[in-house]
Amino acid sequence: MYCPYCKEELKVNNEELYCKAGVSYFSKHMEKVFNIAIDTSKEVKVQILKVESSEAGRFFCVNCGSKMMKIEAMHEVCKCCGFEINKRMFYEIVEINPHCSFR
Ligand SMILES: [Zn+2]
Ligand SMILES: [Zn+2]
Incomplete structure (x- = not known):
């Protein structure tokens, strides 16, 4: 998995996902949410054509490290x-799992 803030590869530290660059830990809960999102990503792909003209988003893809597009x-x-x-994940990432170089 990749850090949504900086696309650094996440390491496991004390059983939690950890981004070294951002001194950022992702909780077990967040890891679970990421895994569920990766599982459902195949279904979402069908709707992606609509996103073609969207602007770049704030995060990187946790699954493949690409820049996300803002819907x-x-x-x-x-x-x-x-x-x-x-929206719920966005809020949780920003509020519960802060990253030192993110603003
Ligand atoms: Zn990071
Ligand atoms: Zn991706």
Whole structure:
């Protein structure tokens, strides 16, 4: 998995996903949410054509490391694999798993 903030590959540290560049830990809960999103990404891919003209999003894809595309505020999707960050995930990433170089 890749860090959604900086696309650094996430390492496991004390059983939690960890981004060295951002001194950022991702909770077990967040890991689970990422895994579920990766599982459902194949279904999302069907809708991706609509995203073609969208602007670049705020995050990188946790699944493949590509830059996410912004569908609407706090809702982003990866064009390459269909990984989706919805509003709830967006909020959780920013609020619960801060990253030192993110603003
Ligand atoms: Zn990072
Ligand atoms: Zn992706």
